Amino acid sequence: MGIIVQKFGGTSVADAQRVRNVAERILYTQSKGHQMVIVVSAPAGKTDELLALAKGVAKKPTAREVDMLLATGEQISIALLAMAINDLGGKAISLTAAQVGIKTDNSHRKAKITEVASTRILTELAKGQVVIVAGFQGVNSQNDITTLGRGGSDTTAVALAAALKADMCEIYTDVDGVYTADPRLVPEAKKLKEISYEEMLEMASLGAKVLHLRAVELGKKYNVPIHVRSSFNENPGTIVRGGELMEQGKIVVGVAHDTKISKLTISKVKDTPGVAAKIFARLAEAGVNVDMIVQGASKEGLADISFTVNKEDAALAHDVATGMMQELSAQTVDRDDHKAKVSIIGTGMITNPGVAAKMFNALAEKGINIEMISTSDINISTVIPEPDVEKAVVTLHNVFELDK
Amino acid sequence: MGIIVQKFGGTSVADAQRVRNVAERILYTQSKGHQMVIVVSAPAGKTDELLALAKGVAKKPTAREVDMLLATGEQISIALLAMAINDLGGKAISLTAAQVGIKTDNSHRKAKITEVASTRILTELAKGQVVIVAGFQGVNSQNDITTLGRGGSDTTAVALAAALKADMCEIYTDVDGVYTADPRLVPEAKKLKEISYEEMLEMASLGAKVLHLRAVELGKKYNVPIHVRSSFNENPGTIVRGGELMEQGKIVVGVAHDTKISKLTISKVKDTPGVAAKIFARLAEAGVNVDMIVQGASKEGLADISFTVNKEDAALAHDVATGMMQELSAQTVDRDDHKAKVSIIGTGMITNPGVAAKMFNALAEKGINIEMISTSDINISTVIPEPDVEKAVVTLHNVFELDK
Numbered sequence: 038m039g040i041i042v043q044k045f046g047g048t049s050v051a052d053a054q055r056v057r058n059v060a061e062r063i064l065y066t067q068s069k070g071h072q073m074v075i076v077v078s079a080p081a082g083k084t085d086e087l088l089a090l091a092k093g094v095a096k097k098p099t100a101r102e103v104d105m106l107l108a109t110g111e112q113i114s115i116a117l118l119a120m121a122i123n124d125l126g127g128k129a130i131s132l133t134a135a136q137v138g139i140k141t142d143n144s145h146r147k148a149k150i151t152e153v154a155s156t157r158i159l160t161e162l163a164k165g166q167v168v169i170v171a172g173f174q175g176v177n178s179q180n181d182i183t184t185l186g187r188g189g190s191d192t193t194a195v196a197l198a199a200a201l202k203a204d205m206c207e208i209y210t211d212v213d214g215v216y217t218a219d220p221r222l223v224p225e226a227k228k229l230k231e232i233s234y235e236e237m238l239e240m241a242s243l244g245a246k247v248l249h250l251r252a253v254e255l256g257k258k259y260n261v262p263i264h265v266r267s268s269f270n271e272n273p274g275t276i277v278r279g280g281e282l283m284e285q286g287k288i289v290v291g292v293a294h295d296t297k298i299s300k301l302t303i304s305k306v307k308d309t310p311g312v313a314a315k316i317f318a319r320l321a322e323a324g325v326n327v328d329m330i331v332q333g334a335s336k337e338g339l340a341d342i343s344f345t346v347n348k349e350d351a352a353l354a355h356d357v358a359t360g361m362m363q364e365l366s367a368q369t370v371d372r373d374d375h376k377a378k379v380s381i382i383g384t385g386m387i388t389n390p391g392v393a394a395k396m397f398n399a400l401a402e403k404g405i406n407i408e409m410i411s412t413s414d415i416n417i418s419t420v421i422p423e424p425d426v427e428k429a430v431v432t433l434h435n436v437f438e439l440d441k
Numbered sequence: 442m443g444i445i446v447q448k449f450g451g452t453s454v455a456d457a458q459r460v461r462n463v464a465e466r467i468l469y470t471q472s473k474g475h476q477m478v479i480v481v482s483a484p485a486g487k488t489d490e491l492l493a494l495a496k497g498v499a500k501k502p503t504a505r506e507v508d509m510l511l512a513t514g515e516q517i518s519i520a521l522l523a524m525a526i527n528d529l530g531g532k533a534i535s536l537t538a539a540q541v542g543i544k545t546d547n548s549h550r551k552a553k554i555t556e557v558a559s560t561r562i563l564t565e566l567a568k569g570q571v572v573i574v575a576g577f578q579g580v581n582s583q584n585d586i587t588t589l590g591r592g593g594s595d596t597t598a599v600a601l602a603a604a605l606k607a608d609m610c611e612i613y614t615d616v617d618g619v620y621t622a623d624p625r626l627v628p629e630a631k632k633l634k635e636i637s638y639e640e641m642l643e644m645a646s647l648g649a650k651v652l653h654l655r656a657v658e659l660g661k662k663y664n665v666p667i668h669v670r671s672s673f674n675e676n677p678g679t680i681v682r683g684g685e686l687m688e689q690g691k692i693v694v695g696v697a698h699d700t701k702i703s704k705l706t707i708s709k710v711k712d713t714p715g716v717a718a719k720i721f722a723r724l725a726e727a728g729v730n731v732d733m734i735v736q737g738a739s740k741e742g743l744a745d746i747s748f749t750v751n752k753e754d755a756a757l758a759h760d761v762a763t764g765m766m767q768e769l770s771a772q773t774v775d776r777d778d779h780k781a782k783v784s785i786i787g788t789g790m791i792t793n794p795g796v797a798a799k800m801f802n803a804l805a806e807k808g809i810n811i812e813m814i815s816t817s818d819i820n821i822s823t824v825i826p827e828p829d830v831e832k833a834v835v836t837l838h839n840v841f842e843l844d845k
Contacts, residue, residue: 091521091524093456117495131509
């Protein structure tokens with residue numbers, strides 16, 4: 038049989054008992070005839086502990102040295118997991134990213150993988166070893182240690198699966214899989230058996246925190262099937278993959294929501310060509326990631342421009358916009374942190390007109406005010422008042438019959 | 442000016458303040474025009490902490506994986522020290538043994554260095570960087586991480602100094618240097634300005650715990666001058682080096698003692714050829730390191746054989762000897778843990794007859810019973826009752842005028 042890559046997060050290796058549990062689970066899968074490659078994160082809490090050490094010795098720790106420091110977290114995990122497997126009578130070997138040959142660019146703390154060597158792993162697999170690889174890390178062209186930033190270990194797992202032409206990349210997490218909506222808001226939400234990369238990308242970027250965006254993008258690029266499943270039970274989770282999906286018939290596959298947004302409105306801007314471009318160029322320079330943009334109809338040569346940003350960027354965005362008021366002849370800059378984004382996702386929407394109208398009607402019937410709208414081929418997003426989020430998600434889940 | 446290699450132990454990097462102190466000390470030396478290469482151990486206590494983690498997941502942790510785990514300790518130290526130097530306005534870069542190219546054999550947990558590459562370090566030095574290297578670790582021919590065992594960081598420092606043709610290898614420790622005797626026993630003991638490799642080897646192996654044997658041997662092989670000095674003050678310590686020494690005139694340079702020995706006696710062994718060889722072969726097989734051996738004169742074809750071992754090997758040695766009693770037709774096996782070894786060391790003894798007689802007379806005059814004797818070109822060792830150690834060391838220190 039083929040190669041399976043499994044990724045376990047920091048909580049799965051947080052203490053000795055959990056390490057041994059993971060070891061048993063791996064050996065069980067191996068006993069079915071698979072070749073096993075395991076990616077592990079640093080033990081839960083370790084990264085924060087190491088960052089605190091760095092803060093203790095330097096006000097602004099050098100990024101290269103922070104990567105050198107942080108990489109020890111995963112190195113501890115892989116060594117312990119390999120020991121536990123060997124202790125249970127299995128055969129395991131741990132490898133750092135440098136030993137595997139996971140090459141990245143030079144961007145310390147947010148490096149991108151450029152190349153993954155497979156020789157060493159394949160050699161060890163051929164000896165019957167379970168190969169345990171440190172997630173989240175790589176080495177640049179100088180052989181300096183880099184780290185991949187957020188979602189790094191998921192990305193390592195998918196990159197390895199691609200390089201090794203693995204049958205499956207399994208991401209073990211604290212949820213069961215990808216649901217049609219957040220089960221905390223919608224108790225009838227159903228777990229999806231399968232979902233396409235495109236849909237998963239929208240689900241991930243729209244606030245469903247199951248699997249990191251980068252990992253999905255990489256999976257799509259190399260056509261690696263990704264199985265998102267629970268580390269607490271043996272239930273099948275959700276498989277993210279390309280090609281024909283069994284559930285493709287559905288127009289809408291899920292409802293996503295995000296309450297971590299702020300809406301800013303610059304009012305009564307003089308409506309001359311290029312004014313919007315100027316605003317968003319300035320925001321981009323300041324490092325603010327703008328999501329949705331709506332420019333209202335011009336009245337007497339003046340228009341309101343609204344946009345949304347991550348809540349954590351709201352203060353900075355407000356400063357930038359306020360600083361431009363005179364230049365824009367704007368009247369006010371308002372910031373509202375009590376908004377939410379609710380979206381429906383599905384590749385079937387492209388070929389099914391009327392989906393947007395159905396969505397807007399359903400929200401209107403419940404008295405929910407839609408303040409902004411944006412659409413793509415596979416998602417329709419709305420900004421609504423934050424207190425209406427639960428009602429909106431439940432309503433859309435019902436209307437599109439996602440519990441069926 | 443040339444390259445200086447400095448080695449700091451685990452207590453020097455045990456907390457943030459100490460890391461910053463070391464960083465300042467390094468920058469001060471660099472400011473005098475030296476190129477600086479620093480070797481650091483894991484923070485004090487870290488290795489034990491990591492070994493406890495290993496014990497938690499496996500009854501018998503795989504040696505290869507223990508090395509993978511332990512190597513994170515030094516990696517933490519080098520990253521923190523580099524950050525601290527950068528934060529103080531200096532320029533520093535940390536390198537693991539793999540990045541430097543410190544090659545070892547395959548013996549996990551007690552690897553021997555086979556080769557040290559200098560390219561990466563020289564490149565970084567040329568950029569004005571302080572280069573911080575992880576002590577105690579290396580990589581084998583497969584690029585697997587190994588650790589060097591006891592005295593590993595001292596050995597790394599001397600090996601780097603040899604490869605880089607450094608002007609000096611400075612070992613920072615919690616003592617001021619090498620003394621003519623243990624200052625806790627002999628308040629008049631004097632710090633030696635210089636000592637030869639050979640004498641230092643005897644001092645180190647005979648119980649003066651200042652500098653590890655392996656590091657001295659390596660220093661001797663590559664003629665690296667080693668400066669043993671205190672990490673708590675700026676005083677010059679002791680320089681271990683080859684060639685003509687200023688103090689060479691002295692016949693005896695120091696008195697060493699070791700109370701961690703046990704004496705075993707197998708009595709009334711049938712005195713046939715090869716009987717001693719048989720005993721010591723069996724002990725070696727069991728992993729017991731035998732130090733001194735004395736075979737008494739044969740009476741009526743029966744002889745007593747005495748030998749000393751490390752106290753921690755005494756029980757095992759006793760078991761092995763007892764197991765051979767029938768085979769040897771021996772009468773008893775006695776074990777005595779209350780012995781001590783007292784030695785005088787000096788390269789001048791070769792050309793000065795009468796040194797041994799002077800030593801034995803001095804001890805006899807104080808009523809100290811000499812139970813065993815062994816001699817080499819540069820040392821004379823005696824085994825005496827443990828309660829007499831202090832008296833013996835003080836007496837010999839006086840007789841050979843080491844306080845002068």
